Structure formats: C-alpha cells, structure tokens
Amino acid sequence: MSPRRSGAKRPRDTLARWIALTTLGAMLTLLALNALFSQLAGAWARPPLMETGLIEKIAAITRIIDSATPEQRPAIARAASDQEFSTQWLQQHAEARVPVVDDPEYSDGAVRLRQQLGRPDARVEGYEPSDWPADQPGGRYTALIELSDRSWVMFTLPARNWGLDEWERNLITLALMILSTLVVALIATRHLAAPLERFAEGARRFGVDHQAPPIPVIGPNEIRQAILAFNAMQAQLKHFLQDRTQMLAAISHDLRAPLTRMRLRGEFIEDAEQQARLFRDVDEMQTMVNSALEFFRDDARLEHATAFDLAELLHTIVDDFKDAGIEVSFEGAHRLVYLGRPIGLKRALTNLIDNTIKYASEPAVRLETGAGRVEIRILDRGPGIAPEFHEQVFAPFFRLEGSRNKHTGGVGLGLSAARATVLEHGGTLVLRNRSGGGLEARISLPLD
Structure with missing residues (x-):
C-alpha cells in the first residue's frame, strides 16, 4: 500500500528537502540582493547616459534647440543646463574638443535618441x-547630437566612480551570486552540521565512557534515524557488557564454595606432602578467583569520563613508587589536560610499571x-619478551613460563585489564623489545 492509502505521513524535515530549500533559498537571495543593489544604486550602477528618463530629456532639449534660431540656441542651451548635465550648442564638431576614437557612435542609446528626435539619419556620438x-x-x-542644419548640441555629464562598465556590472552580479549562495549554504550547513557534530561527539564519548548518556535525537529525519539506531x-552493548560481567562474576563467586570444601577435606589427608600440594593448588585457584572477581567487578569501569591532568597523574604514580623505595624516572610535560577515566588509567599504568619492577630493572x-x-x-x-608472545600476553590468564613462580603473584589478568x-x-597498547635489552609498553591515546 502507498503511504497515502495507509495513512502514514512522510517526514517533512529530510536532507533532500533541505538541499532543495538551500538551492531555492540561494536563488531567491540572489534575486533579492540584485534587486536591492539596483534599488539602492539605481542608475549609478550604469553609465550616466543610460539613466532612466535622461535620453528622453536630452531628446526634448535637442528638438527645442533644433527648432530655434541660431541666435536663440546658446541661451536655450544655458537654460537647459542643470546639476545633472551641461548643454552647449556648437556650430562646428571641432569645437567639442572630444578625443579621437575608432567608433564614436553612441551605440547604447543612438536608436532611442533617433526615435525620440524623429530623425533616423541623425548622427549621435557618445564618449x-x-x-x-x-x-x-x-x-x-559626453553625447554629441547633430542638428538638421549640421550644427551640434553637446551634453556633458561629470565622471563619477559609480559609472561602471558592463564587465564590472557582471562582476558585481557574480559577487552577489556567490555571496547569496554562501550565506544560504552557511545557514543550511549549520542546521545540518550541528546534529552531525553532536552525533560524532556522542560516538566518541561512548568510545571513552560506556556509561555515557544517549545522544539527543535532533536534526533531519535521516540523521535522527541514524542517532536512534x-x-x-x-x-x-551496555546491556550485553553488564550481563557478561554479572555472569562471569557470579561464576567466579560460586567457585569459592567448592574451593573452600576442598581445603576442608584436605585437612583430613594424612600425607603431609600431598596435603601441601593440594593446598598450593587451592591457594592458586583462590588467587585466580579473587583476581577474576576484582577484574569483573572493577569499579573503575563504572567511572564517568572527566577532564584531568594526565601529566600530574603520572607524577603521582611515580611519586607513589618512590615512597615505596622504588626509583622510577619520568620525562615529559608538566601539564596535559586529557578527557578520560583517571582511576582506570591510573590502575592500568600502575600495573604496567609494576610489571617492569617485577621482571626487569630501570623502570x-x-x-x-x-x-x-x-x-x-x-x-x-x-x-624482554619474545616477539611471538607480544600479543599473546594480553590474553586473560596467560602467563609466560618465567613468571610462573610463587614470588610474582600474578595470574595473567593485569595486561588484559590494562589493554x-x-x-x-579509544587508544592502543602494544609491546616491543628495546635495542640493548628491555621492553617498551607504548600507550597511544587520542586527544579530542
């Protein structure tokens, strides 16, 4: 069934509609600006000889002078002069003292002047x-018009800055077109870009903070649908992570009961050596269970992202190790504002530094x-670590053979939690061996 028959309403605020409205708005704005330019500038945007009504006025004065006697013509010309132009009757063309040009014919208004004069053969020159x-x-x-007795009448208009050539007028029209398009495009893109920017910001925030609130559903229909999805x-994802965490934490918690029963039953074993071996296995399993519970119930994962001084956080971690009698050198900026979860990052960094202290030297x-x-x-x-294990060590509960002793105390979750x-x-954590011996753990985090 069609939307009309089914009663469903098509959304009105769509990208397609905004593109069409932007195009229409740009055209209407261009017409409005062009009309405003013509209204404000008026005839000043054209050469003065093209002004509205001026040609008719010149033609009327020319007819009056042509019909007068030669003795009356100078006085009539002086009387016809005003602030717009000056009029002068000349017996000879040379008296005009106009420049020599290839084609002095006044092509723009000659036809209209001849029509107004009623003399199709009249010579009209324009400069x-x-x-x-x-x-x-x-x-x-300057405009020169030949009278019927071969004398001339000259109309002179002062030069002015607004007298524009055709190419200049076309350039202004093009500038108005570009300006109108830019104005409308900026308004439209601002309306469209704002929800897109909020969408992108919400996506980045969710990458850093799993507890981030939903993105506000605003903007054109296509963008709203993307935000809803x-x-x-x-x-x-939040529901899945919560369910997985609760399930694994419950499994780890339930393992405590059989481990406790195993320890109680181990008390009845008479063989001291077998009893010690059983207790060591139980203790190791208990440690793994406790570590898993701590990992799955990590309160730092519920921490909201906030702006903090990352350099100061590193200084604090280094100072904590120094207070414990362990020297850890530090190089870098003294201040760096970063948006993230400081408790989680501090725990990850402390874990990585602690590994360097346990298994190497010169942290x-x-x-x-x-x-x-x-x-x-x-x-x-x-x-260092063999290159084939650089990724494998990040797997949960994976430990290298060299770390499987009672003194390290690790169960293989530290690197997993750190990564x-x-x-x-939104960052990366990789390991690589250093030239001359040693290991480098490199954390790369994006700066918003």
Missing part, C-alpha cells in the same frame, strides 16, 4: 571617461604529545 587620454585630465561622459546499539616513564595523540611509554631494561582500559579510551 566615456576612459576615452580621454591618461595624460589629459577632465575625462567625462546508534542509541539502540549503545543500549544493547622509566615517558610522556609525549603530537599529531592529535598522546603517547605514554613505559620502559625497562631486562630480558581493556586503554581500548575503552
């Missing part, structure tokens, strides 16, 4: 200020910025 030589001052607009996806932290990103490099001098925190901030 513009540009016809006068550059070294000869006094350039002006994104908000639905965001809600589904160091470097803070660098550039190209819209901030990089945190955690360095050490030690055996998860960095990924939640």
